[in-house]
Amino acid sequence: MxxxxxxxxxxxxxxxxxxxxxxxxxxxxGKEVAGGEKLHILVKDGVYEPDRIRMPAGRPATLHFCREDPNPCSEWVLFPDLEISAELALHQETLVEIPASAPGEYPFTCQMQMYRGVLVLEP
Structure with missing residues (x-):
């Protein structure tokens, strides 16, 4: 028993x-953010905020990540389909350059895939 x-x-x-x-x-x-001059993504409490970002396809862009979470899992952001990775500094803004890409949905995660988000490039 x-x-x-x-x-x-x-x-x-x-x-x-x-x-x-x-x-x-x-x-x-999360809320969707339309592309603009500065796209800020907050990394805090186990999430990316916003976790869904909409931008026009075919144009390069810069994402501004601000990591406030000291968890070691939040140290990196990976865009595997775009072959981009960036180390995020704690309590500082880190710029991540996104090249001009085809329309589609591109997931981004931490290295353990616990933090998740999607970059949506629209035609």
Missing amino acids: EVLWVNIIGLLLIAWIIWWFWLGPKHKA
Whole structure:
């Protein structure tokens, strides 16, 4: 009987971890930001804010990341589809240059993929 309870508690713990890191309140859809002169992305409390950025395709842009989260996971931002990575300085603005790219959705994450966002390039 004790083995059954240990297994039930273990399964509940696994379900909670999955919910917390991938489905929980930290990863709800954020506001969309239209492209402008300065696009600021705040890195704080386990999220990118905003986590969805809309910009025109075919034009280079600069994203301004401000990292306020001391968590080591937040040290890097990766745009794997664009082959871009940048180390984010704590409590400083870090500029990330986005080259002119084709329309589409380009995810960006931390190195452990716990922080998530999407760059949407529109035609």
